[in-house]
Amino acid sequence: MTGEVQTNLQIGEDGNGRFNVRGFPWWLVAIIGFLIMMFLLIMTNPDYNRAFNFIKGDFGGIEGLQDSGIAGFIGTGIAITIYTTLIAFAVALVIGLLAGLGRVSTNVFVRNIAITYIEFIRGVPTLVLIFTVAYVIVPPVSEMLGFSGQSISNNSRGIIALSIIYGAFLAEVFRAGIESVPLGQTEAARSLGLNGRQAMRHVVLPQAIRNVLPALGNDFIAMLKDSSLISVLAVRDITQMARLHAGSTFRFRESYLVLTFLYLSMTIALSLFLRWYEKRLRQNAR
Amino acid sequence: MHDNSSDGVQTRPGHVLGDDIIVIKNIYKVFGNVMAVCGFSLNVRQGEVVVVVGPSGSGKSTVLRCINHLEVPTEGAIYVDGIHLEDEKTNINAVRAEVGMVFQQFNLFGHLSVLENITLAQRLVRKRTTQEAERVAMEQLERVGIPEKARAFPRQLSGGQQQRVAIARSLAMNPKIMLFDEPTSALDPEMIKEVLDVMLDLARGGMTMVVVTHEMGFARSAADRVVFMDQGCVVETASPRTLFNDPQHERTKLFLSKIISH
Numbered sequence A: 001m002t003g004e005v006q007t008n009l010q011i012g013e014d015g016n017g018r019f020n021v022r023g024f025p026w027w028l029v030a031i032i033g034f035l036i037m038m039f040l041l042i043m044t045n046p047d048y049n050r051a052f053n054f055i056k057g058d059f060g061g062i063e064g065l066q067d068s069g070i071a072g073f074i075g076t077g078i079a080i081t082i083y084t085t086l087i088a089f090a091v092a093l094v095i096g097l098l099a100g101l102g103r104v105s106t107n108v109f110v111r112n113i114a115i116t117y118i119e120f121i122r123g124v125p126t127l128v129l130i131f132t133v134a135y136v137i138v139p140p141v142s143e144m145l146g147f148s149g150q151s152i153s154n155n156s157r158g159i160i161a162l163s164i165i166y167g168a169f170l171a172e173v174f175r176a177g178i179e180s181v182p183l184g185q186t187e188a189a190r191s192l193g194l195n196g197r198q199a200m201r202h203v204v205l206p207q208a209i210r211n212v213l214p215a216l217g218n219d220f221i222a223m224l225k226d227s228s229l230i231s232v233l234a235v236r237d238i239t240q241m242a243r244l245h246a247g248s249t250f251r252f253r254e255s256y257l258v259l260t261f262l263y264l265s266m267t268i269a270l271s272l273f274l275r276w277y278e279k280r281l282r283q284n285a286r
Numbered sequence B: 001m002h003d004n005s006s007d008g009v010q011t012r013p014g015h016v017l018g019d020d021i022i023v024i025k026n027i028y029k030v031f032g033n034v035m036a037v038c039g040f041s042l043n044v045r046q047g048e049v050v051v052v053v054g055p056s057g058s059g060k061s062t063v064l065r066c067i068n069h070l071e072v073p074t075e076g077a078i079y080v081d082g083i084h085l086e087d088e089k090t091n092i093n094a095v096r097a098e099v100g101m102v103f104q105q106f107n108l109f110g111h112l113s114v115l116e117n118i119t120l121a122q123r124l125v126r127k128r129t130t131q132e133a134e135r136v137a138m139e140q141l142e143r144v145g146i147p148e149k150a151r152a153f154p155r156q157l158s159g160g161q162q163q164r165v166a167i168a169r170s171l172a173m174n175p176k177i178m179l180f181d182e183p184t185s186a187l188d189p190e191m192i193k194e195v196l197d198v199m200l201d202l203a204r205g206g207m208t209m210v211v212v213t214h215e216m217g218f219a220r221s222a223a224d225r226v227v228f229m230d231q232g233c234v235v236e237t238a239s240p241r242t243l244f245n246d247p248q249h250e251r252t253k254l255f256l257s258k259i260i261s262h
Helices: A026-044 A046-056 A069-074 A076-103 A108-122 A126-144 A154-180 A183-191 A196-233 A238-249 A252-285 B060-067 B092-097 B114-124 B130-144 B159-171 B189-204 B216-222 B240-245 B250-260
Strands: B020-031 B034-045 B049-053 B075-080 B099-102 B177-181 B208-212 B225-230 B233-238
Touching: A026 A046, A026 A252, A046 A076, A046 A238, A046 A252, A076 A108, A076 A154, A076 A196, A076 A238, A108 A154, A126 A154, A126 A196, A154 A196, A183 A196, A183 B092, A183 B099, A196 A238, A196 A252, A196 B114, A238 A252, B020 B060, B020 B208, B034 B060, B034 B208, B034 B233, B049 B060, B049 B216, B060 B075, B060 B177, B060 B208, B092 B099, B099 B159, B114 B130, B114 B159, B130 B159, B130 B189, B159 B177, B159 B189, B189 B208, B189 B216, B208 B216, B216 B240, B225 B240, B225 B250, B233 B240, B233 B250
Parallel strands: B049 B208, B049 B225, B099 B177, B177 B208
Antiparallel strands: B020 B034, B020 B075, B225 B233
């Protein structure tokens, strides 16, 4: 889902210890250069500084978060973005695993339920789904479960929407992972007397999950970016804070450059970690 | 040569269902529009070693896979230890626990150590404690000659070692029958012997074995009977001496001349 840059991160040296101009990650230098420039602007320029402090959310935010230590440190806006992503991704992992298992089930009914869910979600734009889930699906379902639709905050609705959307994408990731494990593994497990469920749980899934860890990481980054969409529900994440700041001060350049800076520093850090991790996985596989 | 008391090949009386640990009755297997097995029958007695040979695509592996229900015959019936496999009421997992299978590609579980590979099914299916399962696993690893590899992972082992672990993994379940599906075909030549030695040992120990292989040397020294298959059918069944030295059918002669001439 993310447009990954396909470069290997070798730190500018070839095997002989010579400086390798072609292999050097110039792209990373450029991006870090941008990040440093933004950092300096925020530290020195009062307009950027004001935008930064507003967006990271010293002002306002959702109830209960202002007081907590971590939000006080990094700001409620950033806290909302991060915790929305973390919770929605955790729920999406569970939904995705179940739907992925359903997708490869031999049971016709279960399989079709899973495919319906996946194809439905994949056929509708994320933004549209966020509106639909938040305003059309959540209220009646929560009434059915016995509590008023009003009692569910917009942030929670956003998290529910992102979980449902990413559950469908992760289901396909898990399906691909399960299918990447050779059939012989299942056959060996079954021929030892394990039943289908035991073979899946103890033999296929552990290997499938290991195979899809990098893909899951990419989807985590994608979700961090898509969490910006819940700003349309007036949730005060960093995107919404940037819109508010731009709207009230007309400092569009400062607001959106700072917003860009915030997302990019998070995604680049994650992406570098992922590259390192993938490289380590490849080395271990040898 | 091994002296399993089985000249009984030719003199064997017509047998009843209960006598034989494996009874295959006239099975057919169709894949799409290909008839992989057409009318295959075989009875295997307890302790007998049957080697199935034949050109590739002759249906040998399919027959073997039918014996532990990895393939379901399109028609016909298979009884293992008196249990009808194709009966819907049969608990196939219980039958499979008694039937060990060794694959061409080893199929060790890559995410588990050698020891864990061998203990997994013991714990889940045989309900042994971890301690008991590990004791059995080490016994079997001693038997196949690589106890020092217990903590290694499959990818750190040679092909021959992996296949021996796979054999140990099956044996740890104390199966009544062992099935071998071309166990040496994926191995480098210098590793074939270490695997065949383990199998030969097993045959001499009285294990009931059905082996699909191209190793004619193994067939000669270990088999009580050799079945020659071609195009999904049994062409000829005989003791190894008879089949290799005095084949009755043209197709058998042709096949043997192709593989033994060099």
